[in-house]
Amino acid sequence: MNRMNSTSIDIARFGRRLGTRSEGASARREIVSAIDRLPDDGQLVLSLHGVDVLSGSFADEAIGKTCQLLTSGAHGDRTMVIASPSVDLTEDLSDKLAQRKLAILCRVDRAAPPWRVLGQLARPLVETLELLMDRESATTKELAEALGIAPNVCHNRIRHLVQLHLVREERMGVSAPNTQYRFHSIV
Amino acid sequence: MELTIESIEEVLSHLYGNGERDLDLRSVRFIDPFALLLLDLALRDARANRTPLHVEWPTLPAVRRWMTDMRFFADTRVVSPDLPLPEAGTALQPIVTIEDEDHVSRLVEAFDRRLSERFPLDDAPRRRFLRILLELCQNIPQHSNATGDVPDPHGIAAMQDYDDGILLAIADKGIGFRRSLALREDLGGLDDAAAVSSVVLDGISRFRDPGHGCELQRIFRLVRSWDGTVAIRSGRAFLYHGPLGGEIYDVAPFPGVQIALRIPRRVFGIGEPPSDERRVAAEGDSRFNE
Numbered sequence: 001m002n003r004m005n006s007t008s009i010d011i012a013r014f015g016r017r018l019g020t021r022s023e024g025a026s027a028r029r030e031i032v033s034a035i036d037r038l039p040d041d042g043q044l045v046l047s048l049h050g051v052d053v054l055s056g057s058f059a060d061e062a063i064g065k066t067c068q069l070l071t072s073g074a075h076g077d078r079t080m081v082i083a084s085p086s087v088d089l090t091e092d093l094s095d096k097l098a099q100r101k102l103a104i105l106c107r108v109d110r111a112a113p114p115w116r117v118l119g120q121l122a123r124p125l126v127e128t129l130e131l132l133m134d135r136e137s138a139t140t141k142e143l144a145e146a147l148g149i150a151p152n153v154c155h156n157r158i159r160h161l162v163q164l165h166l167v168r169e170e171r172m173g174v175s176a177p178n179t180q181y182r183f184h185s186i187v
Numbered sequence: 188m189e190l191t192i193e194s195i196e197e198v199l200s201h202l203y204g205n206g207e208r209d210l211d212l213r214s215v216r217f218i219d220p221f222a223l224l225l226l227d228l229a230l231r232d233a234r235a236n237r238t239p240l241h242v243e244w245p246t247l248p249a250v251r252r253w254m255t256d257m258r259f260f261a262d263t264r265v266v267s268p269d270l271p272l273p274e275a276g277t278a279l280q281p282i283v284t285i286e287d288e289d290h291v292s293r294l295v296e297a298f299d300r301r302l303s304e305r306f307p308l309d310d311a312p313r314r315r316f317l318r319i320l321l322e323l324c325q326n327i328p329q330h331s332n333a334t335g336d337v338p339d340p341h342g343i344a345a346m347q348d349y350d351d352g353i354l355l356a357i358a359d360k361g362i363g364f365r366r367s368l369a370l371r372e373d374l375g376g377l378d379d380a381a382a383v384s385s386v387v388l389d390g391i392s393r394f395r396d397p398g399h400g401c402e403l404q405r406i407f408r409l410v411r412s413w414d415g416t417v418a419i420r421s422g423r424a425f426l427y428h429g430p431l432g433g434e435i436y437d438v439a440p441f442p443g444v445q446i447a448l449r450i451p452r453r454v455f456g457i458g459e460p461p462s463d464e465r466r467v468a469a470e471g472d473s474r475f476n477e
Contacts, residue, residue: 053318055321130392
């Protein structure tokens with residue numbers, strides 16, 4: 001399931017130095033349109049390669065507001081990630097996402113580990129997310145056991161990650177008393 | 188006499204506190220970009236209010252040359268004093284007008300080019316500086332006339348390098364922080380000092396959307412982390428934060444928002460100029476304007 005349909009947008013097509021809120025709003029329209037064209041479980045990769053400067057204002061209009069839309073559920077289970085050539089390019093984007101209490105996964109070239117979270121995500125949630133990324137998929141029970149925490153605590157964490165579109169849930173079928181889900185890494 | 192971030196208040200107090208229309212700058216030996224932009228806006232403001240200033244310009248050739256190179260006389264449409272000027276100037280980024288949002292990216296590109304021509308800058312700090320510049324420049328078309336009742340907010344920017352750092356100044360004579368925040372019903376009763384504090388220290392903006400605001404707060408924190416100096420003036424309030432600390436001062440009323448950032452050279456990965464250059468500058472007519 002984590003080999004999902006993916007498409008990419010080069011943010012550099014909007015310019016090398018980005019910029020103003022009005023430029024960001026124009027870019028957002030194209031980004032949202034690309035998300036709409038994805039299949040239900042599709043993923044949009046926003047590539048920052050070729051971008052020299054990404055300001056907070058542009059990032060908030062183009063990416064922050066799109067993230068907000070995704071977490072509102074307006075685009076189903078579709079997800080979005082960032083690919084960046086460097087960490088410093090994403091600094092203002094990360095601040096803006098934190099302002100909105102959002103988070104997004106970012107793959108940084110030649111970095112170890114390659115994936116990091118931009119925005120605001122509490123340490124226990126990062127820990128849970130990293131474990132799921134290592135395992136690729138797991139149930140709440142499996143994650144709770146591996147983390148050494150109570151299942152209901154793990155359930156709350158994973159629900160939060162699903163809401164932020166940082167992990168994907170798969171319904172496994174109904175068995176009393178609760179519906180069973182399996183959770184998948186999106187990267 | 189020097190006109191700097193720290194001393195330009197004396198001139199503004201003379202004009203806007205005491206209501207004087209005569210300004211004697213003949214003994215001025217140094218002007219920094221922040222003071223230059225405030226002089227520029229004061230001249231325009233006086234002209235717009237039909238109470239023109241009578242200014243005696245600096246007599247020191249190096250200072251007049253720098254003011255000319257910084258396009259001060261061109262921007263203010265003041266006839267430059269007809270006196271001989273030294274041949275070489277050192278202006279880094281002359282005064283530019285920030286007209287609208289579409290103009291901002293080109294303007295930042297010009298600043299980047301000027302900086303890169305003078306210094307081999309490290310990439311990460313250069314990007315941080317350009318992000319600061321992008322945010323500060325776009326604040327002018329976005330906020331300086333948010334009420335729509337200012338005929339000409341006249342946003343301007345300039346930059347100069349010195350032995351100890353690079354000074355970026357951005358200024359307008361628009362509505363200022365207090366009137367901008369007052370567009371939100373819950374922020375209508377603030378005075379200028381509270382408005383400056385709300386915007387710069389608390390990250391509040393006239394928008395309720397959580398993604399707006401915090402830009403000046405972030406810039407303030409970033410420059411402080413670099414041991415730089417931040418000066419932000421709006422209305423009757425002047426926030427000054429240098430390496431030794433900061434405070435918000437009551438000052439003479441002046442329209443709009445004026446910002447100066449003094450960023451140490453080491454932040455950009457550039458050292459101090461060679462000692463020979465520093466000695467020549469120190470022995471010249473002016474400490475820095477030469």
